[in-house]
Amino acid sequence: MLRGKRRPPANDGLQVNNPQPQIGFSENLNETLQLLQAVYADCTDVIFHEFFIGERTKAVLIYIDGLTHIEEVDQHVLAPLQQDFPQEHTLPNIRKKIAVSSIKDVQSVDDVIAEISGGNPVLFMEGENRGLSLGLSKFEKRSIEEPTAESVLRGPREGFIETLRSNTALLRRKVRSPNLKIKSLNLGTYSGTAVAIAYIEGIAAPELVEEVMSRLRRIENDGLLASAYIEEFIEDNPASPFPQVLSTERPDVASAYLLEGHVVIIADGTPSVLIAPVTFFSLLQSPEDYYERYVVGSAIRWLRYLFFAISLLGPSLYVAVLSFHQEMIPTTLLLTVAQSREQVPFPALVEAVLMESMFEALREAGARLPKQIGSAVSIVGALVIGQAAIAAGIVSAPMVMVVAITGIASFMAPRFTVGIAIRLLRFPMMFLAGFLGFLGLILGIIVILNHLLTLRSFGVPYLSPLAPMKSRELKDVLLRVPRWMANTRPHLTGEWNPYRQAPGQRPRPPKGNNGG
Amino acid sequence: MGTTKRKSVLVLVTLSIHALLLAGCWDRTELNDLAIITAAGLDLTEDHQLELSVKIYLTSPSSSSQQMGGTSGPDKGAAGLSVVRSAVGLNMADAASRLQQLLSRRMFWGQDEVFVFGERLAKEGLAEPMEFLTRHYAPRERANVFVSKGAAKDVLLLNPPIERSVADMLREMSKSQTGLNVKMKELAQMMAGRAKAAVVPLVEIESEQENPTSFPLIRGTAVLKNGKMVGSVNDRATRGIMWLRNEIKEGTLTISPNNTKGYVSIQLLRAHTELIPHIQGDEWSITVRINARDDIVENTTDLDLSNPKHIKKLETELGYDMKQRTDMALAKAQKELNADIFRFADAFYRKYPKKWNENKDRWDDIFPKVKVKLEANPKISRPGLTGKNLFKPNQR
Numbered sequence: 054m055l056r057g058k059r060r061p062p063a064n065d066g067l068q069v070n071n072p073q074p075q076i077g078f079s080e081n082l083n084e085t086l087q088l089l090q091a092v093y094a095d096c097t098d099v100i101f102h103e104f105f106i107g108e109r110t111k112a113v114l115i116y117i118d119g120l121t122h123i124e125e126v127d128q129h130v131l132a133p134l135q136q137d138f139p140q141e142h143t144l145p146n147i148r149k150k151i152a153v154s155s156i157k158d159v160q161s162v163d164d165v166i167a168e169i170s171g172g173n174p175v176l177f178m179e180g181e182n183r184g185l186s187l188g189l190s191k192f193e194k195r196s197i198e199e200p201t202a203e204s205v206l207r208g209p210r211e212g213f214i215e216t217l218r219s220n221t222a223l224l225r226r227k228v229r230s231p232n233l234k235i236k237s238l239n240l241g242t243y244s245g246t247a248v249a250i251a252y253i254e255g256i257a258a259p260e261l262v263e264e265v266m267s268r269l270r271r272i273e274n275d276g277l278l279a280s281a282y283i284e285e286f287i288e289d290n291p292a293s294p295f296p297q298v299l300s301t302e303r304p305d306v307a308s309a310y311l312l313e314g315h316v317v318i319i320a321d322g323t324p325s326v327l328i329a330p331v332t333f334f335s336l337l338q339s340p341e342d343y344y345e346r347y348v349v350g351s352a353i354r355w356l357r358y359l360f361f362a363i364s365l366l367g368p369s370l371y372v373a374v375l376s377f378h379q380e381m382i383p384t385t386l387l388l389t390v391a392q393s394r395e396q397v398p399f400p401a402l403v404e405a406v407l408m409e410s411m412f413e414a415l416r417e418a419g420a421r422l423p424k425q426i427g428s429a430v431s432i433v434g435a436l437v438i439g440q441a442a443i444a445a446g447i448v449s450a451p452m453v454m455v456v457a458i459t460g461i462a463s464f465m466a467p468r469f470t471v472g473i474a475i476r477l478l479r480f481p482m483m484f485l486a487g488f489l490g491f492l493g494l495i496l497g498i499i500v501i502l503n504h505l506l507t508l509r510s511f512g513v514p515y516l517s518p519l520a521p522m523k524s525r526e527l528k529d530v531l532l533r534v535p536r537w538m539a540n541t542r543p544h545l546t547g548e549w550n551p552y553r554q555a556p557g558q559r560p561r562p563p564k565g566n567n568g569g
Numbered sequence: 570m571g572t573t574k575r576k577s578v579l580v581l582v583t584l585s586i587h588a589l590l591l592a593g594c595w596d597r598t599e600l601n602d603l604a605i606i607t608a609a610g611l612d613l614t615e616d617h618q619l620e621l622s623v624k625i626y627l628t629s630p631s632s633s634s635q636q637m638g639g640t641s642g643p644d645k646g647a648a649g650l651s652v653v654r655s656a657v658g659l660n661m662a663d664a665a666s667r668l669q670q671l672l673s674r675r676m677f678w679g680q681d682e683v684f685v686f687g688e689r690l691a692k693e694g695l696a697e698p699m700e701f702l703t704r705h706y707a708p709r710e711r712a713n714v715f716v717s718k719g720a721a722k723d724v725l726l727l728n729p730p731i732e733r734s735v736a737d738m739l740r741e742m743s744k745s746q747t748g749l750n751v752k753m754k755e756l757a758q759m760m761a762g763r764a765k766a767a768v769v770p771l772v773e774i775e776s777e778q779e780n781p782t783s784f785p786l787i788r789g790t791a792v793l794k795n796g797k798m799v800g801s802v803n804d805r806a807t808r809g810i811m812w813l814r815n816e817i818k819e820g821t822l823t824i825s826p827n828n829t830k831g832y833v834s835i836q837l838l839r840a841h842t843e844l845i846p847h848i849q850g851d852e853w854s855i856t857v858r859i860n861a862r863d864d865i866v867e868n869t870t871d872l873d874l875s876n877p878k879h880i881k882k883l884e885t886e887l888g889y890d891m892k893q894r895t896d897m898a899l900a901k902a903q904k905e906l907n908a909d910i911f912r913f914a915d916a917f918y919r920k921y922p923k924k925w926n927e928n929k930d931r932w933d934d935i936f937p938k939v940k941v942k943l944e945a946n947p948k949i950s951r952p953g954l955t956g957k958n959l960f961k962p963n964q965r
Contacts, residue, residue: 376597380679380709384607385733387680391600391628400599488589490596 077160082111082179089115092162099169106134110142112178115165120172122191129153130176130187144181155188170245194219200302200324202469207344212302217247217321220304224251224317227308232256238269240283240320244276247321248283251307256314258547264511265316265329280323287318287329289509294477296470297510299336300325306340313542314550330511330545334519334530337361339467342533350533357465364462365475365501368405369486369494371455375401377490389451396446402487404448408456409479411438416460512546535559601628604674607651608736610721611698612687614657619690619698621664622655622722623676624736651734653725661701678707683736684714684753685721685772691791691798696760699796703757710754713743716791716798717772724772729784739785743770748787748807749816760796763918763929764909764936767793768810771801794908802901809898812859812891813911815842821866824890826883831869833883838862838950844916848924854940855913859891861947868958875956880949888945895943903937913939 078085086101093099102114114130129152140146148156157173159165160183165175172190197219200212213220221235232254239245248269252262268287277283280300288297298318301307302325307317310328318327337357342350374381375390382390397404415434419427438456442448459479466472478501485493508515518526526543528534537558541551608624627650654671658664669676684702686695702708717724725735732738743750749770751759759767771791776783790807791798802810811817823834838861845856865874865883872879902910914932918925928935 375600379598379600379603379605379677384680384682385737387600388605388607388626388628388733391603391605391626394600395628397601400597485589487597493589 078162078177078182078184080180080182082113082177085177085184086113088162089165092166104131104135106142106147106178107137108135110179112176114174114176115169116174117169117172120190120192121174122189125153125189125191126174126187130174130189142178142180144178144183144185147176147178148185151185151187153187153189157186157188159184159186167239167245171247195324197223203301203303203306203340203467205339205341205344208340209303209305211304213304213307213319213324213326215322215324217249217319220319220324220326221249221251223304224307224311224319227304228253228311233311236262236266238266240269240272240274241277242273242275244278244322246277248277249319251311251317251319253311253314256312256542256550257316258314258545258549260547261314261330261511261545262316265318269318277320278322280318280320280325280327283318283320284327289511293504293508294474295333295505295508295515296336296468296474297329297331297508297515299328299331299468300470301328302326303340309340309343312553314545330509330513332510332513332517333505333515336468336471337466338529347533347535354533357467360462360465361475364459364466364472365479365482366494366498367459367462368409368455368479369482369497371452372401372405372483373486373490373494376487390449393449393451397449397452398447400487401452402483404452405455405483405487406480408438408442408448408452409459409483412456412460413476518543598675598677602674603677604672605677606681607734608683608685608725608739609678609681610655610685610687610717610725611661611690612720612722613690613693617693618657619660619664620655620657620722621661621668622653622725623668623681624651624653624725624734625672626651626734651728653722655722661698662705665701678705679709681708681736682712683739684708684712685717685724685739686714686769687721688716688718688791688798690721691716691769691793694797695756695793696796699753699757699760702753708753710752710757712753713740714751714753714756714769715739715743715772715787716769717774717785719774723774724785727774727783727785731784735785739772739787742785742787747820748804749790749811759910760793762912763914763925764912764932765795766908766910767796768814768910769793792902792906792908792910794906799908800901800906802898805894806898806901809894809896810902810910812840812842812895813857813898815840817842817861822863822887822890823867824883824886826870826872826886829870829872831871832867833865833870833872834867835863835883835887835947835949836866838864844911844913846913846917846920848917848921852940853917853935853938854942855916856942856944857895858944859895859946861887861891861945862950863887863947864951865949865953868953871958873957874952880952884947884949887947887949891945891947892943899941903939903941907933907937909936 078088090101098118100114100116100118102116104112104114106112112134114126116126133150133152134147138150144158157168159168159175164186165184168175168186172192173186173188176185176187194216195214197211197214199210203212211223213223224235225233230253233251234254235249235251237247237249240248250262250265250269265287269283272283272286274282274286284296284298284300285291290297299310307326307328311317315328315330318329320326338354339357342354345353375394379387394401399407411434415430415438419430419434422430438448439453443450443453463472463476463479466475482494482497485497487493489496505516506514506520514521517523518530523544525541528539529543537554537560540554540556542549542553544551604623605626605628606623607626610622610624612620612622614620654668656664656668656671658667665676686698690698703710715724724739727735729735729738732741742748749768751767751769756767756769769791770787771789772785773788774783775786789801789803790810791801793799808817808820817837817840820837821834822837823832825832840859840861843858843860845858847854847856868874872883874880874883899911902908909932913936914925914929
């Protein structure tokens with residue numbers, strides 16, 4: 054690229070004011086203290102607690118107030134150390150005295166900062182050029198609750214929370230094999246957000262893991278406050294309205310994808326984790342499909358496909374028929390519609406755009422307002438866009454019905470990100486239908502389809518397994534086949550571990566009539 | 570490089586948006602700007618001009634439903650949801666454009682499902698209006714066609730009580746299969762076909778006393794030869810025509826068997842007619858094989874229908890009845906009208922294409938002499954829930 058923009062030098066916020074990060078601490082405690090106090094200047098939440106070990110050796114305990122379990126520190130660190138003890142006061146001896154399960158040596162300022170920021174108190178003592186980091190972090194976190202955005206009837210009710218470690222623990226509880234690998238890195242120069250990627254070794258393709266890691270390592274920004282930030286940095290086609298990674302708050306969903314060879318990206322601070330790669334059809338699947346019996350699951354999946362089409366095409370079909378193709382619908386229906394439209398001052402296109410944007414505004418207002426007021430908005434909105442608009446003769450009753458059906462259809466998308474993409478595409482489709490009728494509609498569908506066909510998520514074609522056609526994998530797209538028939542995993546990229554279970558597990562009554 | 574590409578994409582997007590906006594809407598017609606025609610009627614005026622009448626559905630409830638002046642029909646029926654407008658022109662297209670001048674909204678033919686031709690026009694010839702109706706893109710090929718006894722406009726002016734409009738009524742009545750159900754496409758095919766003969770259901774206006782609720786009725790069939798109406802056949806012969814044309818789908822036959830009092834009624838389940846032509850020397854003959862399966866729905870005779878012998882006998886009687894009906898139709902078509910409305914010509918053409926081509930100009934001479942042999946095989950498949958008549962203790 055010949056574009057003359059120079060990259061700004063990376064400004065590492067966590068290491069600011071740090072003159073020589075590689076150099077260790079001196080054995081003089083006062084020097085160490087001065088250094089660290091300079092780093093944490095004007096940070097009133099950082100506590101430097103000075104005390105004497107065994108009433109002889111000067112020591113200091115550094116921690117951030119609110120991130121450290123203070124009772125534990127008092128009980129298991131300060132209490133035993135402040136007692137007199139006869140042994141030589143060296144770090145290994147001290148280590149033996151402290152009743153804490155996780156103790157680490159820290160040697161550089163970087164390490165100290167990382168440990169303290171993570172909530173672990175760090176202990177320095179006179180005469181040692183190293184410190185001890187004590188694994189006693191404890192901070193306020195949300196308890197594990199059911200994710201409200203993805204509720205199911207029969208599945209597990211637990212959801213990820215904002216804390217990375219709790220989230221990895223939730224995954225580990227579902228996939229206990231040591232092959233579940235969790236790699237960590239810190240992103241964001243100021244936020245230092247801990248990000249972990251989880252995958253199952255032997256199922257996930259190593260190239261895929263490497264690709265995810267390299268895309269993550271490429272990120273350089275000041276703070277990653279949510280996993281959505283990461284999504285925007287790593288997706289394949291940022292201009293596409295369609296999401297190319299799946300975000301979920303459900304550990305069961307994440308584990309299911311892990312078992313199919315996907316990679317899960319967990320960011321500290323967000324309850325929704327990212328799953329990559331993802332296909333279009335997996336975005337139309339709901340966890341409930343797999344928790345209901347397979348007949349029901351398949352039927353509901355088909356219903357979802359149908360309403361997906363309606364949510365994209367509903368109003369534009371209506372507009373096209375009403376303004377171009379009046380001969381396409383049954384006579385009686387046309388006469389009824391014509392009668393109801395007689396008083397309406399707008400053309401069908403304007404009416405549709407008006408109502409659809411009204412509906413979107415209503416939905417957005419209802420979602421953003423506090424719950425108590427939200428219901429009031431929906432009541433007023435229902436009255437305004439429903440009853441009153443018809444009574445005032447601004448819109449026709451069939452249009453309100455079309456809008457309502459489309460609205461319900463768009464709510465049927467199991468992933469909000471897909472639903473919103475479709476809702477967005479509805480508007481250009483309406484304009485195309487209003488300008489060119491069915492011709493425009495087909496043009497729009499071709500453009501969307503073309504876009505979907507070129508789209509990839511981490512190398513996986515977005516419309517696979519339908520295009521490119523992989524007939525074996527259609528078992529989870531056209532149908533939701535029973536568990537005992539789903540013997541193979543879908544193939545994503547690279548290496549593929551095809552078999553997920555033993556064949557021939559179809560349950561049947563025992564043969565022979567023993568005991569009849 | 571990157572910037573030029575970006576620029577060209579931008580230009581392309583702008584251009585395509587302009588293309589959309591500039592080209593858009595030229596074909597758009599709002600529903601509010603359409604005069605939705607539900608039925609059209611064609612008549613011949615005294616001075617041999619074409620009068621086109623259309624029944625327009627009134628979409629606005631407030632607009633006054635005044636009738637077209639002059640031949641205003643039953644004005645009480647103005648509460649109906651349609652108006653009739655008509656215009657006179659040299660031909661169909663002329664009349665249509667003159668009619669458009671009378672209307673504030675654009676005529677919309679796309680939902681017109683009924684075309685009624687007046688008897689006078691039918692006798693003069695339907696070829697001219699049919700040319701327009703088949704060539705123009707708007708009228709439906711699947712619209713029903715009828716010939717009315719009297720003026721077609723009078724039929725359109727009716728406001729029958731049961732259905733929303735007279736168009737609905739005519740369409741539903743022809744769908745119910747008691748008479749012929751002829752679409753415009755079929756009429757065009759028949760008129761342009763080998764036999765040059767066509768059948769069109771005949772509409773009559775049935776008026777009850779004092780005329781408040783007169784309604785149209787399909788009664789009989791108009792027979793067209795070379796595009797001109799040459800005669801009509803009555804209801805019973807129409808059934809015969811339908812049998813021969815393999816258009817019978819449902820129906821109830823009531824026969825009175827020999828040697829017994831009362832009637833047996835039979836409901837048709839399935840019927841299939843096959844035409845098997847033969848040419849021997851100069852003698853053209855055709856075998857009509859009718860297979861039918863029936864249910865017995867009523868039996869007021871003292872026949873015991875659980876007895877296979879009686880069933881056999883009934884089947885023979887049924888066959889005889891069917892023969893009577895078809896004979897009536899045949900006699901009318903062959904002897905009186907000389908119109909091959911049974912598609913015999915097609916049957917001969919399919920089996921003897923060479924002979925047909927040699928003789929096709931003589932078909933009018935041959936057709937009256939074609940010997941028709943009827944093989945009726947009615948099968949009674951179900952005698953109903955009861956075997957004997959429960960209320961006649963001394964059944965045979």
